[in-house]
Amino acid sequence: xxxxxxxxxxxxxxxxxxxxxxxxxxxxxxxxxxxxxxxxxxxxxxxxxxxxxxxxxxxxxxxxxxxxxxxxxxxxxxxxxxxxxxxxxxxxxxxxxxxxxxxxxxxxxxxxxxxxxxxxxxxxxxxxxxxxxxxxxxxxxxxxxxxxxxxxxxxxxxxxxxxxxxxxxxxxxxxxxxxxxxxxxxxxxxxxxxxxxxxxxxxxxxxxxxxxxxxxxxxxxxxxx
Amino acid sequence: xxxxxxxxxxxxxxxxxxxxxxxxxxxxxxxxxxxxxxxxxxxxxxxxxxxxxxxxxxxxxxxxxxxxxxxxxxxxxxxxxxxxxxxxxxxxxxxxxxxxxxxxxxxxxxxxxxxxxxxxxxxxxxxxxxxxxxxxxxxxxxxxxxxxxxxxxxxxxxxxxxxxxxxxxxxxxxxxxxxxxxxxxxxxxxxxxxxxxxxxxxxxxxxxx
Numbered sequence: 060x061x062x063x064x065x066x067x068x069x070x071x072x073x074x075x076x077x078x079x080x081x082x083x084x085x086x087x088x089x090x091x092x093x094x095x096x097x098x099x100x101x102x103x104x105x106x107x108x109x110x111x112x113x114x115x116x117x118x119x120x121x122x123x124x125x126x127x128x129x130x131x132x133x134x135x136x137x138x139x140x141x142x143x144x145x146x147x148x149x150x151x152x153x154x155x156x157x158x159x160x161x162x163x164x165x166x167x168x169x170x171x172x173x174x175x176x177x178x179x180x181x182x183x184x185x186x187x188x189x190x191x192x193x194x195x196x197x198x199x200x201x202x203x204x205x206x207x208x209x210x211x212x213x214x215x216x217x218x219x220x221x222x223x224x225x226x227x228x229x230x231x232x233x234x235x236x237x238x239x240x241x242x243x244x245x246x247x248x249x250x251x252x253x254x255x256x257x258x259x260x261x262x263x264x265x266x267x268x269x270x271x272x273x274x275x276x277x278x279x280x281x282x283x284x
Numbered sequence: 285x286x287x288x289x290x291x292x293x294x295x296x297x298x299x300x301x302x303x304x305x306x307x308x309x310x311x312x313x314x315x316x317x318x319x320x321x322x323x324x325x326x327x328x329x330x331x332x333x334x335x336x337x338x339x340x341x342x343x344x345x346x347x348x349x350x351x352x353x354x355x356x357x358x359x360x361x362x363x364x365x366x367x368x369x370x371x372x373x374x375x376x377x378x379x380x381x382x383x384x385x386x387x388x389x390x391x392x393x394x395x396x397x398x399x400x401x402x403x404x405x406x407x408x409x410x411x412x413x414x415x416x417x418x419x420x421x422x423x424x425x426x427x428x429x430x431x432x433x434x435x436x437x438x439x440x441x442x443x444x445x446x447x448x449x450x451x452x453x454x455x456x457x458x459x460x461x462x463x464x465x466x467x468x469x470x471x472x473x474x475x476x477x478x479x480x481x482x483x484x485x486x487x488x489x490x491x492x493x
Contacts, residue, residue, distance in 0.1 A: 108395050123399030129390040132414050145406035194400060
């Protein structure tokens, strides 16, 4: 399972993204960079949701989680089941069963019959993750998936994604500002600045990088107890 | 009276159903399509909002006259021509309101469903479901305009007793004859029908919050 791009050029709202070469597999690639550096734009282009030039290849079923997940009118359970049925064509009974299991994995069992529009932003991110993982994708695109999740809930969700990737061999591309996400889920880091990759390094090399942005992230992480 | 009221409802409801299909397809294309032609269709919808029904009626009647381009279909004066005219009159209204209803939905929802591998057909179904209250209001507005208009019904139907007479054209006729009591009765029935449809839509919208 893998996703790759060659000579990728995409434009969005007068912002230009140019990535000559990109590869990701089950070892996980993290996209780091300041706000507006092009992380989300690259994710959209890799998912084929943005008009672009160049070659992008994805293998198998893909699933993407946006930074601000949109929900459908209806219950939390229906949100997962409807997408699962629409995307895979499984029957309703199977869809509901798998949806309940996934919602339980992201600790949303207690609200599965609530109107999804009433969920908090953190709960919406949990729902979005459940919706994506229920599809059992072979390529997973995550855009700051745990940003609004409560601090003590994040390790569990990271472990959920990590275990799924390890079990399925699913390729992972993750945009984040959080070093814990990177170290838990990815082996490779691509740093973006103004729409262009400026560094491609192994996750172990982040601490010794001279990139000011990476140094700031590492410094902030060290300050945490 | 009952026959005229039933014909009014039948013609306008049929026109509303047909117009809603065209208007919804157009609205989905305007909101989620990726070509610049979308704005041309939106322009037509906006232009159509001010379209005088009598002008549409004249154009449709001209088209269906025996010597007209569609004369061989022999549709003028049976209710079919009235349905065609009313459909043309209300497509822009339903379409414009449907565009507003679709735009009220999270603009990234379509992309998010696409990112989850939901195919375009299922996606359109899910997006339409999101907008049901707004679309119901749009269809109701279209029905209201269709059943209340008189110009297109008169031009294409001819107000023939027992065939194409509807409540609005009957009201005009009664006023012309000086039969104001009958005219008020027609209008009361018309208002009653609109009230019943509006009540039904309200119940559906309340259930579908």
